[in-house]
Amino acid sequence: MLNGEIELAQGVARNDDACVAAFFKAYHAGVYRYMLCLTNNAEDAEDLAQDSLLQAKSRIRSFRGESGLKTWVHRVAYHTFTHWHRKRKPRGELNVSIAATGEPFAQIDTAQALLEALTKLGPALAQPLVLLEINDLSVEEIARVMDIPAGTVKSRLSTARQRLRHLFGESSC
């Protein structure tokens, strides 16, 4: 737990504009990528990232410093996504806008294929994998975010990897 994080949280709680801006900037990209991987839809990901950050900002007073601020923000994002996922209208189309990053087309195909595969995995398996690989959280942090035992996280990570291997082993490459 870094003192800087506590100070940042305190600043956000005071509604200090600079702290709020820093808070948004620090976690926006990570939360957006997390949502993108789970929704496979850029617009939904933007909406959910916005909702998550505003939610986190408004509830920052309940952050007690027992975990890292990053873990706490991802926990808020996790709940935002879970709530959305329960209510959402299933979409048939895929609408991911990652082509603007300037990457070679082969890589874009890879990323899009992975996004589709993550969607196929379902949130229960995809979330720990995304939090580990994209958001660089540890197993313990993922366990806190998802409120499940660390052993379960490891098990889901293993299963998710296995299914991805199976998916890509069959179709692409």
Place this chain on the structure above:
Amino acid sequence: MLKPDEFIDSGFAMLKTVQPRQATLELIAAAHRQETRTKIRKGALGLAAFTAVVGAFSIAMKPTSALAALRESARLTAAQPILHVHFDSQDVLRNPTSPPWPQVPRTDIWRFPDRYMRKHGTILFEAFKTGKTLSYDSRFSEGFRSTYDAANDRFWRFDGTIGEEIAGVHQNPPRVHDSIIRGARYIDYEWQDVDGMHNRTTSNIYIDPKTKLVRFSDSDRTAANGDKNHSSAVVEFPSKVAAEREVPRFPKGLKFRTSEELLNGFNRQIGLPDQTKVVAGIRTTLYGVVIHPNVPDGLGVDVITQGGAGPDFGSGHRSEVVGSAGLPVKRSEWYPPLGDPAKARFGFFPTISGRKYIVNQSDDLLFRAPSRITVRVPVWRLGRSTIEREGKSVHPHEFVGYATFTTSKLFYSIGDSEMNFYGRLRD
């Protein structure tokens, strides 16, 4: 050619470089500054568009719920066909051998090229026409009885047993099967079978203000096996259709407490007992009722008690709101979380100063904050211990009855119980 692992790692590496649009960050900052949630996506056929559509309707017409209006329209024009239904479904191809459907009264005003959608048509048709009890059969709910609550124009409840229709998997009675129309935006119902398979159906409703067409898009999902069905339909209603999302109305000046305030309040105020009831020799003490807006389209209720044994989740006995100072109470949607449904909306045990409280999360829904509320809480006791094969003793929890409390000791929470409200109490 990449190996699967290399392919996956390469994909993750690529995804880690994806950046959100800078404009979205600015919008978030702007939303924060204005303390309004400006949706990033505008113009899309999403919630914002629907809200605008509903808003347009609401301005032009007498505000009432859509279903009530539809039912009223149906009542007024009962002598003539009022609805024309056109279905476009892929499902018929998936289930070409579905059994023939029972005849539904007055189906002449409906056209059903697809059997699958008939359940929706039947529900709507019957509800609009009679506003009373109805029953129907459908592929996914054969044998179900569906009761339309005329006093509550947004709510259906389903009871019954699932037949053997669904591939022989769901042969047992479900635990829960509820249906809600929320503000005419979508019909959403879900059920869970004894195998733990979570089934959910969502039918979205869009109203086109120009054509006065109401569009349904429907999807059935079965999470455990990934089975999916998609159907869509266009239903033409009479032009005088009003739609308004019912929102909870709070008393002016009511302040919802933050989780932190409520945590402090728990120690100081909720922690003091309010009243005690004895049921079958088991003493149950009520400490307070917390009302929170963390359920869709209403206010949820949590009842904090102490005494007796913990609940037996599988028994089906749950807390209920019996009355709330003359305000309407509705059965809420049951929200199992992803994963373990046993953790959902039943109760848990915050411990403070060595004392264990039971938080019973009622499934009932309030639409205004009451000044007084009557709740019915199940009471349990430890049964006789039994010895299991491994030598462990097990104390079953026996339901002994309900304790009914009427209290004005109400607390209003910002409703983040899912995240850390009561969770903090356990820390």
